[in-house]
Amino acid sequence: MEFRGSDHRPRISFFDSKRKKNRALFRFDRRFRDNPEVKQLIAEAWQAQPEASVCHRLSLCRRAIATWSREQAMNSKLNIDRIYREINDSMSNPVGCNLTISSINGELLDAYRAEEEF
Incomplete structure (x- = not known):
């Protein structure tokens, strides 16, 4: 859309009502990056459904990490x-x-x- 008299542009957003809403924002904890257990977990989650889309496979990895993190109770x-x-x-x-x-x-x-x- 065009903007007139301002340096801001109006924005139109379309939301997919069929898309499932995430419960919480996922943030990768940097403490996990060198953890061999987490690396193995990610590899297994990624390869679990090789025919799935990248988005779905990332979701599987995210779920696996979140579950593992809760079980470890790292505070x-x-x-x-x-x-x-x-x-x-x-x-x-x-x-x-x-x-x-x-x-x-x-x-x-x-x-x-x-x-x-x-």
């Missing part, structure tokens, strides 16, 4: 809180080992990286 914030409690417990223990605290700190650093990637 970075909860993980960070758990590690903080471990550090506090180790530091309050008079016989606490520096090696244990050091390894927990490494785990905390990994949890922060995972949160950043998320």
Whole structure:
């Protein structure tokens, strides 16, 4: 459509009433990119119906990832809180080992990286 007196153009949208509405917006979690389990899951979902359209195959992959993600219950914030409690417990223990605290700190650093990637 033409625009007159403005730098905005009017837009006409047509919606397909037969198309199924998605429940929620899918966002790929970058923490999964190097996970071999997720890579295998995607390969299996993609090859499950080779005759299907690309759109349908992507939908299968998306569903498989979402299901797997729910089963894993990956919550970075909860993980960070758990590690903080471990550090506090180790530091309050008079016989606490520096090696244990050091390894927990490494785990905390990994949890922060995972949160950043998320």
